[in-house]
Amino acid sequence: xxxxxxxxxxxxxxxxxxxxxxxxxxxxxxxxxxxxxxxxxxxxxxxxxxxxxxxxxxxxxxxxxxxxxxxxxxxxxxxxxxxxxxxxxxxxxxxxxxxxxxxxxxxxxxxxxxxxxxxxxxxxxxxxxxxxxxxxxxxxxxxxxxxxxxxxxxxxxxxxxxxxxxxxxxxxxxxxxxxxxxxxxxxxxxxxxxxxxxxxxxxxxxxxxxxxxxxxxxxxxxxxxxxxxxxxxxxxxxxxxxxxxxxxxxxxxxxxxxxxxxxxxxxxxxxxxxxxxxxxxxxxxxxxxxxxxxxxxxxxxxxxxxxxxxxxxxxxxxxxx
Numbered sequence: 001x002x003x004x005x006x007x008x009x010x011x012x013x014x015x016x017x018x019x020x021x022x023x024x025x026x027x028x029x030x031x032x033x034x035x036x037x038x039x040x041x042x043x044x045x046x047x048x049x050x051x052x053x054x055x056x057x058x059x060x061x062x063x064x065x066x067x068x069x070x071x072x073x074x075x076x077x078x079x080x081x082x083x084x085x086x087x088x089x090x091x092x093x094x095x096x097x098x099x100x101x102x103x104x105x106x107x108x109x110x111x112x113x114x115x116x117x118x119x120x121x122x123x124x125x126x127x128x129x130x131x132x133x134x135x136x137x138x139x140x141x142x143x144x145x146x147x148x149x150x151x152x153x154x155x156x157x158x159x160x161x162x163x164x165x166x167x168x169x170x171x172x173x174x175x176x177x178x179x180x181x182x183x184x185x186x187x188x189x190x191x192x193x194x195x196x197x198x199x200x201x202x203x204x205x206x207x208x209x210x211x212x213x214x215x216x217x218x219x220x221x222x223x224x225x226x227x228x229x230x231x232x233x234x235x236x237x238x239x240x241x242x243x244x245x246x247x248x249x250x251x252x253x254x255x256x257x258x259x260x261x262x263x264x265x266x267x268x269x270x271x272x273x274x275x276x277x278x279x280x281x282x283x284x285x286x287x288x289x290x291x292x293x294x295x296x297x298x299x300x301x302x303x304x305x306x307x308x309x310x311x312x313x314x315x316x317x318x319x320x321x
Contacts, residue, residue, distance in 0.1 A: 009090045011039070013041070014043055014095070022055060025098050032107045034108050039065060039089060067087070092165055097161060103201060114165065120193055121189055124158075127163050160205045161182035161185075162203050163203050248285060249285075259296065264297075267296055
């Protein structure tokens with residue numbers, strides 16, 4: 001459908017096989033109350049369930065608001081992302097994953113932030129979490145209200161992808177022949193300005209086992225994309241020491257997760273580092289490598305005992321509060 005108007009905001013929704021969630025996602029967007037025009041661009045990556053039918057239902061009901069991109073074959077998350085974000089017409093672009101949803105006031109608040117702060121390229125906010133013990137996504141007490149590329153490297157993805165709104169002038173829709181995750185896009189978009197983190201809740205993130213970050217087959221995709229993002233940060237001038245420390249911190253975290261899942265081959269890959277990189281590695285990583293060489297199962301046992309003791313200690317503190 002040809003769009004003649006120039007919306008202030010394009011809300012880009014990426015989805016694949018999310019028939020359980022896409023209705024609430026789209027409804028939460030069309031219900032946003034604003035004093036400006038916005039559009040919704042929904043890209044479905046050739047879902048095999050009822051997702052497309054629900055999207056079409058919304059497009060028929062809101063023809064002036066919703067545009068659809070139905071991929072004819074499964075193209076992968078990155079291609080779908082680039083197609084949808086590349087079709088956006090708005091001055092600002094908001095990203096929402098099809099299994100998440102918005103809370104009232106989101107679009108109006110983020111437009112206000114970007115309108116009043118020309119040096120801000122990305123605006124994020126807190127989100128509530130459904131389906132996990134933690135009910136919010138990062139507390140902001142230890143995070144800077146204003147950040148940049150170096151902040152992303154230091155803290156990682158410290159705001160949810162579905163909370164992001166960025167200037168269209170910061171858009172990167174060049175062709176990629178590899179899969180990218182949200183952290184890579186954060187780094188790319190941060191080239192054009194600062195990051196604003198709002199400490200109010202304007203969205204809900206769903207934590208479930210069918211999300212891409214929870215699927216074991218995507219682990220290599222995620223790790224490779226992280227490495228590309230760290231390499232890109234160095235290209236953009238972030239201090240090499242900061243970047244490499246962050247890279248090995250992330251590899252150590254993945255090694256711990258591999259231990260818990262008994263994926264010992266991946267664990268061994270994650271804990272390896274050249275001697276020249278010793279200055280970037282934390283003591284925990286060194287310990288995991290030493291014990292892991294002797295016996296990965298022993299390393300797992302020690303880790304689980306430590307986690308159990310830590311949980312008990314936290315419970316005791318809670319009782320005496």
